[in-house]
Every structure is written in C-alpha cells, then in structure tokens.
Amino acid sequence: MKKGVEQLLMKIYAGRADIHLDLYRLSNQHRRKHGQDCDMYPSDPLQAPLWSVIASLTHARRILEVGCGHGYTAAVMASAAGPDCHVDTIEGNPQHAILAEKAFQDRDLSERITVIRGRGQNILPRLKGRYDVVFLDGDWREYPRYIPHLRRLTRPGSIVVTANLNPLFGRWDGRLPGKLAIQSYLTRLVRAPHFRTYIVPGEWHSISVRV
Template identity: 25%
Template sequence: MDITSPKAEAYIGKYTSEEDSLLKEIAEYTEANHPKAHMLSGRLQGKFLEMVSFMIRPERILEIGTFTGYSALCLAKGLQPNGVLHTIELRESDAATAKGFFQRSFFKDNIILHIGDALKVIGELDEMFDLVFIDADKTNYMNYFNLVLPKVRQNGFIFADNVLFHGQVLTEEIKGKNAKAIQAFNDFVLSCNDVEKVMLPLRDGLLLMRKL
C-alpha cells in the first residue's frame, strides 16, 4: 500500500534538497547490489533526519540498525564537533559495507560501529543519548524502546521507523508477525506516559518521541 501517492512523492522530492555525493553513492550502490534495498532511508527521510539532528545538535546518538550506512551519515551531520554516534548492525556484510562508506566520510572519527545483537550491545553501552533512531527488526521494537528509554536524557528524542509498515497496520485484520509487532509497539507507545509523541506519514511512517 502506498502511504502517499507517487504524484505527491514526486512533488515533495522536487522541493527537497539533493543528497550529498557520498549519500547518493550509498543509495545507488544499495539499489544495485542489495536484495533488500527498499530498507534504505532514502533522500526524503534522510534529509528529514539530517534537519532534525541539526535542530537538536546532539552530543550522543544511538542508531539501532545500520544497514548500509545512509541514515547514520544523515544523523551524524548535526553532531556537536566532539559528538559520537553509536550504530549497531547484526549482519556482518551490511556492517562491512557501511564501514567502508563511514571511512570515506567527514564523520569517520565520530561514528562507532557495533556488530552483533542490538539487545546485548545496548545493555553494554554506558552512555546517555540525546537522540535514538530505532530501525532494526520489528519484533524487538518494544524491547529496544524499553532498553533505551532509561539511557535517553530528559527532553531527548527517540525516533522509530516503519511504524506504518507498508500500510499493513491500516488494514482491518493485521497479518504477519512484523505488522503485528509494529501495531503492538504503536499501541504501547500510545499508552506510555513517559514520552510525548507524534507520528508522521513520512516514507513508511516515522514516530517521534520526546522523553518527559
């Protein structure tokens, strides 16, 4: 299911700044070589993440789900000069791809790439984060949220991607474990009094939360 019409997407894209050359290369490489290229954040969402990161000016960012590195580099653009972005990727092949792009970026000394189970890695991080981006396996979204919330400073932000899950959460009968997990996560956040939240129909749905 298309969340927005192709005509609207084209119009929005026309009035959105172009990505830089490295991000464009990542997008083109992923599209040409990765069987799950649709998982890439892409120009519209990437530019949004970049803009919000510049607004927040975070010192510490956590990204759960690196993929090929596109969104991490978008988020890193708003980092304080001494800031650090931790990003976690389970798949070694995707992590290797992302690392190659990170090493060519301006932020190569600001990004720490962790390879492994995010639930384990998060538990080992002794950090307080200004911004967290959740974009990994959907069945663990609630676990990721509960793990990171104590590690987010007051008035810090958590973003969750794919919260409309290809429009499947909009159907009368939600099928599939991922769609069901996303619906359970959305309902859980709705009932959570520890965060303010707003859901945006950007790409596949983006849920923004501010810790109270």
C-alpha cells in the same frame, strides 16, 4: 509517493535531501545483489532534512541507530549534526557492518561513526549514558524489548524515531510478520509517562520525545 511529487520536493529542498545519495544508491544495489533475505532498505532521501531538524532541536552530541545497513542514514545523521556529534550504529549482519565501515572510511566519517556489531536486543542492555537521538530501523519484532532501554538511554528532550511500522499499516506486501509486536511497542510507548509519541498516519514512522 508519486514521482512528480518526489521531484517537486527535491526541487524545494534544493540539495538538502541529496546528501549521501550515492550511499543510498549503493544500499539498493547491494540489496538487489544480496538476494531475498537481505533487508537493507535505506530510508527515503526525502527524510534526510528531518535529521537536520532533529539534530538542531536536540543539539545532538550523541546519536544511536539500530539497523545501520550500508550506513546511509548514519552518514546523513552525522553530517546533519556536525563534527561535534558521534553516531553509534548497531548492525546485526556482519557483511553489512563491513560495507558500512568501508563507506565511512571512504567519506572521512570513521572518527564520527562507530559500527557496533550485534543485534539490538543484545547490544542495547550493554550501552551506557544518554543519547540525544535514537533511530530504530532494524527488526521491528524486537522493538517491545527496547522500551526499558529507550528510557534508560535518553534524557528529557531526546527524540526517538521508529521506522519499519509498515506491517502495522498493512503496507508494502501486507504479508510481513510482526504486526502484533509493533502494536504492542507503540501501545506501550504511547502510554509510557516519559514519552510523548506521534505515529505518522499511514506512514512507516513514529516520533517520540522523552519528557
């Protein structure tokens, strides 16, 4: 998005997209320091208001994230949903998990956010109950394996947001692996009778509602 458009949207949102911006900046600082293998790319702050919309729509009391990073989106989601909501966030990189836990402590969010260490594909089968919102923001090559758990871990009306679809669109550097995994995941999700899915054209996200 052009810088001018970003600035205009920030102005329109008037503070609503600025929440936990310090954590967004810390995430980017960490990635630059950590080096090439680090995939801690925080979500665009212009997506922060989306979490208010989704938390309000679902009356969210339980939120699940795969791919915590430094904790930016988990903090945004927890703040959007309010103190009666708990966020579970899965993180596969132990160093990132430590950074996120520290960030939650510093922001008095530790009681409201739990970091679960491990990879999504190993953790999801062990989770129980229903989540009102699920946000997938980790390794997209695992996404096809999440499908049965997405149904099991949601209720009618739950919303699933899937990020990191950029390899499908050939965006970013066009060389990211896993295009077929994303294609298979989205095809199955779109055809699953228990979900209605919208793939945001040219963007890196899809939004599904469990029916």
